[in-house]
Amino acid sequence: xxxxxxxxxPDAGVLGSxxxxxxxxxxxxxxxxxxxxxxxxxxxxxxxxTAYRRLPLAVVLPQTTEEVSAILRFCHQDDVPVVAxxxxxxxxxxxxxxxxxxxxxxxxxxxxxEVDTKNRFARVEAGxxxxxxxxxxxxxxxxYAPDPSSQLACTIAGNIAMNSGGAHCLKxxxxxxxxxxxxxxLIDGTVVEIGGEHLDSAGYDLLGLVCGSEGQLxxxxxxxxxxxxxxxxxxxxxLAFGSSEEAGxxxxxxxxxxxxxxxxxxxxxxxxEICEAFVKAGYPTDAAAMLIVEVEGSEAEMEAELARIITIxxxxxxxxxxxxxxxxxxxxxxxxxKAAFGxxxxxxxxxxMDGTIPTGQLAHVLKRxxxxxxxxxxxxxxxxxxxxxxxxxxxxxxxxxxxxxxRAELAGNDILRLCVEVGGCLxxxxxxxxxxxxxxxxxxxxxxxxxxxxVKSVFDPEWLLNPAKVFPLEFRERGPTSVAAMA
Amino acid sequence: MTRQAxxxxxxxxxxxxxxxxxxxAAAAGQTLGIVGGGTRSGLGRRSVADATLTSAKLKGIxxxxxxxxxxxxxxxxxxxxxEAALSENGQSLAFEPMDHRPLYGTIGDPTxxxxxxxxxxxxxxxxxxxxxxxxxxxxxxxxxxEIIKSGxxxxxxxxxxDLVKLVCGAYGTLGFLTEVVFKVLPKPERAATLxxxxxxxxxxxAALSAALGSPYEPSGAAHLPAGVGQNASRTLVRVExxxxxxxxxxEALRLLLAGxxxxxxxxxxxxxxxxxxxxxxxxxxxxxxxxxWRLSTPPTKAPSVAASIVDELPDAKWLYDLGGGLxxxxxxxxGDAGAAVIRQTLSATSGNATLLRxxxxxxxxxxxxQPLAGPLMRLTEGIKRSFDPSSILEPGRMxxxx
Numbered sequence: 001x002x003x004x005x006x007x008x009x010p011d012a013g014v015l016g017s018x019x020x021x022x023x024x025x026x027x028x029x030x031x032x033x034x035x036x037x038x039x040x041x042x043x044x045x046x047x048x049x050t051a052y053r054r055l056p057l058a059v060v061l062p063q064t065t066e067e068v069s070a071i072l073r074f075c076h077q078d079d080v081p082v083v084a085x086x087x088x089x090x091x092x093x094x095x096x097x098x099x100x101x102x103x104x105x106x107x108x109x110x111x112x113x114e115v116d117t118k119n120r121f122a123r124v125e126a127g128x129x130x131x132x133x134x135x136x137x138x139x140x141x142x143x144y145a146p147d148p149s150s151q152l153a154c155t156i157a158g159n160i161a162m163n164s165g166g167a168h169c170l171k172x173x174x175x176x177x178x179x180x181x182x183x184x185x186l187i188d189g190t191v192v193e194i195g196g197e198h199l200d201s202a203g204y205d206l207l208g209l210v211c212g213s214e215g216q217l218x219x220x221x222x223x224x225x226x227x228x229x230x231x232x233x234x235x236x237x238x239l240a241f242g243s244s245e246e247a248g249x250x251x252x253x254x255x256x257x258x259x260x261x262x263x264x265x266x267x268x269x270x271x272x273e274i275c276e277a278f279v280k281a282g283y284p285t286d287a288a289a290m291l292i293v294e295v296e297g298s299e300a301e302m303e304a305e306l307a308r309i310i311t312i313x314x315x316x317x318x319x320x321x322x323x324x325x326x327x328x329x330x331x332x333x334x335x336x337x338k339a340a341f342g343x344x345x346x347x348x349x350x351x352x353m354d355g356t357i358p359t360g361q362l363a364h365v366l367k368r369x370x371x372x373x374x375x376x377x378x379x380x381x382x383x384x385x386x387x388x389x390x391x392x393x394x395x396x397x398x399x400x401x402x403x404x405x406x407r408a409e410l411a412g413n414d415i416l417r418l419c420v421e422v423g424g425c426l427x428x429x430x431x432x433x434x435x436x437x438x439x440x441x442x443x444x445x446x447x448x449x450x451x452x453x454x455v456k457s458v459f460d461p462e463w464l465l466n467p468a469k470v471f472p473l474e475f476r477e478r479g480p481t482s483v484a485a486m487a
Numbered sequence: 488m489t490r491q492a493x494x495x496x497x498x499x500x501x502x503x504x505x506x507x508x509x510x511x512a513a514a515a516g517q518t519l520g521i522v523g524g525g526t527r528s529g530l531g532r533r534s535v536a537d538a539t540l541t542s543a544k545l546k547g548i549x550x551x552x553x554x555x556x557x558x559x560x561x562x563x564x565x566x567x568x569x570e571a572a573l574s575e576n577g578q579s580l581a582f583e584p585m586d587h588r589p590l591y592g593t594i595g596d597p598t599x600x601x602x603x604x605x606x607x608x609x610x611x612x613x614x615x616x617x618x619x620x621x622x623x624x625x626x627x628x629x630x631x632x633e634i635i636k637s638g639x640x641x642x643x644x645x646x647x648x649d650l651v652k653l654v655c656g657a658y659g660t661l662g663f664l665t666e667v668v669f670k671v672l673p674k675p676e677r678a679a680t681l682x683x684x685x686x687x688x689x690x691x692x693a694a695l696s697a698a699l700g701s702p703y704e705p706s707g708a709a710h711l712p713a714g715v716g717q718n719a720s721r722t723l724v725r726v727e728x729x730x731x732x733x734x735x736x737x738e739a740l741r742l743l744l745a746g747x748x749x750x751x752x753x754x755x756x757x758x759x760x761x762x763x764x765x766x767x768x769x770x771x772x773x774x775x776x777x778x779x780w781r782l783s784t785p786p787t788k789a790p791s792v793a794a795s796i797v798d799e800l801p802d803a804k805w806l807y808d809l810g811g812g813l814x815x816x817x818x819x820x821x822g823d824a825g826a827a828v829i830r831q832t833l834s835a836t837s838g839n840a841t842l843l844r845x846x847x848x849x850x851x852x853x854x855x856x857q858p859l860a861g862p863l864m865r866l867t868e869g870i871k872r873s874f875d876p877s878s879i880l881e882p883g884r885m886x887x888x889x
Contacts, residue, residue, distance in 0.1 A: 118696045119785040141700070163645045174643065176652070177620045181837075190862045196837035198783040199612070199812045202857035203885070204661075204867055205619060208652025212645045232702045252554035258577055258673030297702075298739075301732045356641040359555050388642035389555070428643035436646075443646055447633045451874065452648040458869030470647065 004409045005093075005434055007054060008468050010100040014057065014080055021080055022058050025102065028070040033108070035059035044085065044103050048150075049093035049435055051351070051405065056083065056097035061108045065183060065191055065221040068104060072219065073189030075102055081464050082187070084215040086127065086158030089150040091352050092433030094162060094214050098468055104219060106157045112136045113222070121180055121197055122227050126157035126220045130164075133225060142227040145172035148429070149341060156223050163212030165429035167337075170387035171262040171296075172228070174429065176211040181224035184210060184217070187460045197224060209455070214431050215466040217459040231296035234262065236333045237306050239313045240287035240320035244268065247289035248362035250316040251386045254293070254309055255359075261309070263294040264387035265337050268366070271344075271381040271394070275336035278343035283336050284320045291386065292337055340383045341394070348379075349399035352392055353412050355419030356428035359389040368418050369393055376411040378404070390428035391419065417442050432470045440472050449475055495538040501545070502626065502634060502665040508540065509663060510632025513877045521659035521881055523563060523598035527587045530605055531658050532855045533847050534884040542600050545665055548572055550640070557623065557640055559668040562600025569599055573671055581672035582618050583609030589767045590844055592775055603667040606656035609766035610707040610725070613699065613809045619655040621670045627654060627662035630875025640668050653870065659881040660889070661874040675727035680707070680753040680761065681740055683722040688712055688790040691722040692811040694744050696786055698724045699810045701743055703736040708810040709765045715806050716770045722747070725762060770806055771817040778824040778845040779817055784838035786811030792832055799828040820846055826853040856885055 014021070022036050035041055036058050046053035057080070062068045075082050081101040088095050097103050106127035114123040117140045122133055130151040133144040147166035148154055154164070160182065165174040172178065181195030195207040210217055241247040251264060267275070267283075267290045276283040283290060291313075295305040310321055324330040336343070344350050357365050366382065373380040373395065384391040393415055397408040416426050416436065420443045426436045440449060453471055457463070463476070497519070499505035512519050520536035522528070522543075542563030549559040553576040560569055566584070573579050584607040586597060601607065603625060608617040615621070624638030637650035654661050683694060691710035698705050707725030711717075724744075726736040737752050753761065764770060771779060784792050789811035796816065797803045803825070805816045818825040829840045839857035842850060859867060864886075871878070871889055883889065 116785075117700055118787045120699065121785075141702075163649070165643055169643065173616060173620060174645075176649070177616050186862070192860070192862045192866075194863070197785040198838045199809060200606075200617070200783040200839075202839040202841070203859050203863065204870055205606075205652040205656050206863065206866065208619060208649055208655075211652075212649050216648070229700050229702045255556060255673075256554045256576075258676070260673065297732060298735050301729075301735060304729065304731055356643050358552065358557070358641060360552055385643070390641075390643045423639070424641050425639050425644045425646045427646050428641070429645055431645055432647065440647065444636070445634075448635055448637070449647070451629060451633070451635045452637075452650065454873035455648055455650070455653070455870060458866060458873055 003052065004406065005052060005438065006473065007098055008473060010098060014100040018057055021078065021102070024074055025058060025060055025071065028074060029060055029062055029067050033061045033063065035061070044088070044097060044105070047088040047090040047093060047095040049091055049096060049433065051399065052093055052096055052434060054096060054098045056101050056103045057099065059103040059105055061105045063108045065185060068185045068219055068221050069189040069191055071102070071104060072185055072187055075464060076187045076189065076462070079462060079464065081467050083466050084157070084161070084219045086155030086161070087129065087153045089154045089158065090162065090433055091354065091430045092427065092435040094431050094433035094469060095158070096434055106155060106221070109221060115140070116197070117142055117227070119197060120227055121224050123222065123224050124156055126160070126223055127155050130154050130156060130159055137227045141230050143230050144225055145178050145228055146175050149338065156225065157220055160211050160220050160223060161213065161215050162429070162431035165390065167263045167265060167385060170264055170385070171260055176208055178226045179207060179211055179223060180226055182207060182210060182220045183222035185219045185221055187218065187464055195224065212431070214433065214470050216456050216470060217465065232298045233302055234294055234296045234330070235302045235306065235324050236292050236294040236330055237309060237324065238283070238320070238322040238333050239291045239293065239318050240284040241289045242287070242317065242319055244289045244366045245363040246316045247291055248359070250291065250313050250318065251359060253312045253316060255387070257308065257312060259305060259308060261293045261387065262296045263292065264385065265292040266290070266382070266384050266386035267337065267340070268382040270379065271340060271383045274347050274381055275340050275343045278346060279335045279339050281332050281336035282322070287319060292333055337383065344381055344394045344396070348396040350394040350396050351408055351412055352394050353415050354427045354430040355391050355416045355424055357389045357391060357419050357422050357424035359386065361422040362386070362389070365391070365418060365422060369415055372411055372414045372418070376407040378408055378411055388428070389424060413439060434469055437470055438472055440470070446475070497538055497540045498543050502628070505663055505665055506628045506632045506634050509628045509630065512538070512879050513631055516877060516879070518879045518882050521663055523601040524565065524596045526591065526593040526595045526597045527601055527605060529591045529844055530587070531884045532887070533850050534881045536882060540663055542598060549666060553578060556642070556671050557668060558671050559640060559666060560599050561666050562598060562664040564599045565596040566599055566602065567596065574674070577674050578671045579674045580621065580669060581611055581615040582621050583611040583766055584618060585609050586767050589769050589772045590779060599667055600664045603655050604657065604659050604664055610709060610762055610808055613708055613812070614704060614706045615672065619652055622651055622655050622667060623670055624668035625651050625654050625664055626666040627664045629662045630877060630880045635662065638668070642670060658884045660871060660884050662880065677730045677733045678725060678727040678758050679733050679737055680758040681724040681737060681744070681749050682753055683744065683747045683749050684719050686710070686720055686722045686747060688793060690747065691720065692786055692790050692807065694722055694747050695724065695810040697743055698740055701740065703739050707762055710807040710811070711770060712806065715804060723761065725758065765806070765808055768815050771804060771815055776820055777817045778820040778849065779815065779843045780825070780829060781841045781843045782814040782816060782829065782833065782838060783812060784814065784833065784836055788836045788838070789814055792836065795832045796825070796829055800825045820849060823853050824849050830857070
């Protein structure tokens with residue numbers, strides 16, 4: 001059984017010129033910054049969407065914006081596709097290369113250039129990890145808010161490309177809400193500065209456009225991010241319910257009562273079981289659904305807010321309430337949730353979906369997900385950000401069984417179609433990448449997509465930047481992956 | 488300030504009709520000015536179009552889910568109707584959109600479409616972000632008459648290019664908005680404002696930076712220099728939330744800012760009133776013939792920016808919002824209304840200046856928006872063409888010839 005997602009046919013001209021291309025790249029970067037051997041290129045053939053892989057033509061590891069500019073200028077002149085890469089933690093295949101592409105890795109651009117706590121920003125090279133920013137500004141009492149699960153490894157470059165979120169974006173927003181400026185290298189090598197150290201930029205919101213553009217518009221080499229003062233304290237409560245419906249209703253009631261917790265996480269029975277078996281966090285394995293609700297503030301503020309939340313939970317027949325009384329208990333409550341993906345990986349292979357739904361549809365969608373999964377003869381564990389409706393169904397399967405993997409992919413697509421059908425979207429924080437490219441027409445009309453593609457063409461007229469991603473191949477009119485080039 | 492009466496006013500009854508109207512205009516090469524409530528026509532450059540396209544008949548809240556913190560409405564829906572619906576459920580547009588009527592002396596009903604189109608925010612932007620951060624989805628007609636949607640009605644959505652951000656703050660130059668979806672938030676139970684009197688600009692911004700760098704989450708941070716509204720200067724820090732929490736935070740902030748003496752906190756209506764006045768720049772609205780600029784800059788640079796400007800333009804008056812990140816500046820409406828001085832001053836820092844209120848002849852002669860570097864201007868032109876290939880929508884509203 002062949003793979004579900006097609007790659008464009010590699011450009012024979014580019015493949016044939018590999019030696020020349022490598023020779024020219026070698027002139028642009030220092031020795032040791034160019035990866036050409038097959039063994040070393042293997043490390044770049046996929047990302048966290050491991051079912052798909054392609055060996056890139058070459059990999060460059062520039063250390064300066066000028067080097068990135070020179071590389072792109074050359075690739076532009078010679079019509080060589082370019083795939084930008086941060087840490088390669090994309091769950092949607094956003095960093096998966098293709099055989100005729102040069103991978104530009106930002107791994108060696110990881111300096112923190114400036115921290116300004118008075119004006120509340122940090123200027124960083126884009127290859128810095130998400131967590132390194134919080135670590136750097138932590139001693140001053142600040143943090144960088146978006147916190148994707150992969151924050152130890154993932155880079156700001158990748159966060160900007162995917163407009164990454166995390167568990168705490170109900171209060172703090174996602175990457176686009178925490179980004180002030182960026183240095184962007186265009187495909188012809190031009191370096192532009194968008195935004196700055198101030199709040200409001202002049203003209204069209206190019207920063208907002210670039211954030212979440214999945215490496216389609218240029219390569220971000222530097223970012224100015226907003227840093228926030230750390231709260232006085234943070235404390236979670238664990239609430240277990242006898243049904244998903246009751247848990248969902250409690251979420252709605254908390255928000256309707258004017259409370260915006262900093263995090264509101266949901267786990268279903270299978271996710272609870274898997275996580276508890278792995279980390280022994282003390283989760284109630286007899287519960288059908290569990291919420292982790294976190295609040296912030298002073299001791300008195302947290303106590304008052306948790307009391308309000310628990311009262312509401314009681315009105316929705318909460319079965320277990322575990323309020324953290326110490327840092328250790330807080331860590332225990334979060335431990336299972338944060339280990340959810342890793343714990344699931346011990347039980348089975350899984351693909352992680354990322355649709356968002358209107359939260360009012362929660363119970364209906366969970367029921368339908370169960371039906372879809374059963375229909376494909378598979379199992380699912382559900383963890384998600386309940387406050388904003390961002391679902392992460394983990395579809396369990398055996399990756400060594402091609403038939404079963406195919407069924408998991410098909411089930412995933414059905415779930416994403418369902419998300420769109422109930423008023424949501426295909427992806428809340430992982431990006432379209434390769435994974436959801438062919439589903440874009442489920443959410444968008446052809447006119448919608450063509451408008452987006454025209455904007456892409458403004459930045460990248462030849463479609464050299466991350467060309468196999470985001471937009472269904474059948475709409476391509478230009479560039480190496482156009483319908484004409486594939487015929 | 489008022490636009491010359493356009494010869495023709497087009498008032499489509501729904502989205503489909505709007506698409507037909509724009510497609511025909513594109514075919515005929517007829518340019519269109521876009522009007523909502525008409526209270527903010529002074530924003531941007533003066534745009535002269537063959538006809539006016541209004542959202543007057545695109546009215547009504549299309550859905551409102553308080554528990555999901557989301558509201559969608561057709562673009563011509565009056566803002567007050569939306570605020571009333573939200574208020575019934577104890578919610579609001581948290582970014583606190585400015586009302587331009589006091590500044591422009593206009594009458595009429597501001598619409599929700601204009602909030603999105605011009606990215607209109609207020610003092611709470613410092614904490615919850617701007618209109619662009621709350622705008623979840625849009626439907627619009629591009630300059631070819633195509634119905635385009637971007638974003639949606641859910642809080643987290645990274646599907647495809649974020650055209651929502653592009654359209655927000657494009658002043659109608661990329662499309663005619665038909666429907667917008669905003670994230671809304673609970674209205675705080677209580678708001679109170681800490682007041683420090685008699686501070687110099689530099690001390691005030693230092694105090695505001697300390698407050699904003701604390702965990703007490705100020706939702707407003709402004710400074711009214713001496714002579715703006717009253718003789719003594721006023722430095723204002725707002726905290727909002729549940730009442731017990733507001734008590735705690737006021738006390739904590741008072742301790743943090745102990746180096747500057749504070750008076751009794753301002754509560755209730757008095758607190759609400761002063762933040763509305765700051766939001767709407769009422770302190771500088773009169774005399775109405777003076778020019779108003781809006782400057783964005785890193786907060787700690789703001790006092791020296793203001794000082795350099797007043798060196799060259801001695802009759803300048805100003806106030807600070809967003810902790811200093813926003814300077815509202817009033818200067819005499821003569822010559823270039825200070826454009827060269829202001830932009831020269833800002834060139835030494837990160838920032839930009841927008842001409843917010845000026846007579847038509849100045850708005851035509853002086854770039855209203857900060858001029859863009861060459862490559863950024865080329866991208867801007869390309870984006871404009873990608874939405875509006877015949878250049879029929881709001882010609883010249885943002886940049887001459889675009």
